[in-house]
Amino acid sequence: MAIQAEGVEHYPSFERIVDIWLSFVTPGAVHSAQAIAREFGTSRSSTYRYLQILRERGLIEDVDGAGNYRLGSAFVNLVRSCEDPSTSASIAEPFVHELALASGETVLFTTRIGDRVICTVALESRQAVRVSVDPVRNVPLHLGSSAKVHLAYLEEQERARVLPRLRAAKPGGKPFDPQALERSLAAIREQGYAISDGEIEAGVRSVSAPAFFPSGSLIGAITLAAPAFRLQDKVLKQAVLRVVAAARHISDAATATQSRRASAA
Incomplete structure (x- = not known):
């Protein structure tokens, strides 16, 4: 057109x-x-x-x-x-469902809009005690594992622009230590995932990992969230492996989608 x-x-x-x-x-x-x-x-x-x-x-x-x-x-x-099968949400959706089925916990996929992270695909756990998606549908970039993945993989110049605005966004208006945050973001980039413990809701733990376009830019983050009592350290290690694998599958699917589009052009 x-x-x-x-x-x-x-x-x-x-x-x-x-x-x-x-x-x-x-x-x-x-x-x-x-x-x-x-x-x-x-x-x-x-x-x-x-x-x-x-x-x-x-x-x-x-x-x-x-x-x-x-x-x-x-x-x-x-x-x-519009039935466009190549959006980030459409690419991620089958892997969100697959991870939710395998883990029995709430799984979501998020993308970034400005200084906030928006949940675009979600499947809640069917267990009686579960994490609701509502509190994490729209959160600032420095709270929770999913948001921190987005913040960690921003370009350095963009991250420097965003950080000063986030300092007033912490609950209660208390300032946070930007150096400590930068250290945690560096750790996320090094290990390839983020873990959050009660940052958005008390008693909730979550694991998030990034998915990428072939160019290296971030598609979004896939997250598994569960009550902390069900995500103790031993189970948490298994959850990390599953989430990282799901993120890799999303990246692979994005590459395949882009290849198909290039072949059809």
Whole structure:
């Protein structure tokens, strides 16, 4: 589909941003920053600024880390209604269900929108005592294992921009130690997973691992969450192996999806 723009010489920025977003509201629409700049008559810097505004609000998302964009995960229901099988949520969903079935615990997949992490796929445990997904549907980037995975794999410059804003987001408004947080993020990158113990809800432990596009950019994080009494150290070790394996499968599926799309182009 060609992107249409009229009267670009006297085009107010707000209207331009809206029309750029509307160009994505078509089943399967994927546009590059270069194509948008060309069709809307915007400079490179303005184009990336507009796209960043849309991306921070979840209206679009990075497809492959190579400057291509589609509708964002904030509109998962809309994206699914377009029957696009290559969204991050669609790629992750079968592995969320597989891990939930194998573990018997609550499993979810999250993506980042601006300074928060949004749950896009979730399956709650069927056990009487279980972790509800509701408290972790929309959390700041420094609370919980899933959010910390997203924060850990931000580009260093982006992480430096985000951290000062997160300091006031801790419950009770108490400041936290940014150096300690950076050390924990470095550990997450080194070991390839994150563990949280009661950071969002008391008595809940969780394990999260990152999934990646072939380009190396983050697709999202898959998380297993359970009451702490069921996720003691021995069981926790097994949970880590399962979550890391599920994340790897999502990464592999993303690679296969991208290969199919490239072959069909």
